[in-house]
Amino acid sequence: MRVLAVGAHPDDLELYCGGTLAKYADQGHEVIMAHLCSGNKGGTNITPEELAQTRGNEAKAAAKLIAAEVLGPIAGDLDLYPTEQMRIKTADLIRQAKPDVIFTHSPNDYMTDHIITSQLVFDASFSATVPLYKTSLPAHEDITPVFYMDTPAGLGFEPTDYVDITDYIETKKKMFLCHQSQFPWIEGHHKAKPTDMLETVAKFRGLQCGVPYAEAFRRLNVWGRINIDKLLP
DSSP, X not given: OEEEEEESSTTHHHHHHHHHHHHHHHTTOEXXXXXXXXXXXXXXXXXXXXXXXHHHHHHHHHHHTTTOEXXXXXXXXXXXXXXXXXXXXXXXHHHHHXXXXXXXXXXXXXXXXXXXXXXXXXXXXXXXXXXXXXXXXXXXXSOOOEEEEOOGGGTTOOOXXXXXXXXXXXXXXXXXXXXXXXXXXXHHHSOOOHHHHHHXXXXXXXXXXXXXXXXXXXXXXXXXXXXXXXXXX
């Protein structure tokens, strides 16, 4: 399969579904990691331009660990809006990836870039299938199933599916550790220890489904998106 994960910022996918993406890659699937925002405002004492370059390099380093392709960004942090132009850019990203399954943020995530990413992916993943919806790329006509990723600390999120990532928790950590620019920012601005948060949530979701470590997802159950094939690894 071709697996597309779309996060708002360069480190989001590693935190929320890095273990699942590593498992897909290990099973021979093609993984595409996209971020819609450049990450240019997640820091202090650095220019947005320098930070965007740093975070882009961090995203490539993390993706390289599982031989994943990197796409994006289409906007700066806090400059992502549910506009026609942003939907066209997101549709082109999906048309370029040609996915069999998509992962993205939950619609009730904790900040605006995450929420708008969720909305844009929902809108564009259908728009991308319509041949007469003209963008720079031809339509990818498969109406792709979507899975929403867990929220930070699991707040307000009721999973429908779990992926056992016990054998991939160390790879998930290594991927997340590529994003060293974010550790002072998360510890200072969000008052959280990044790696502690990663491991605690994975243990919590593992406890729910009877394995040491897991990642949780909620499938988008709407007509045309439900696929009887086994999609999760």
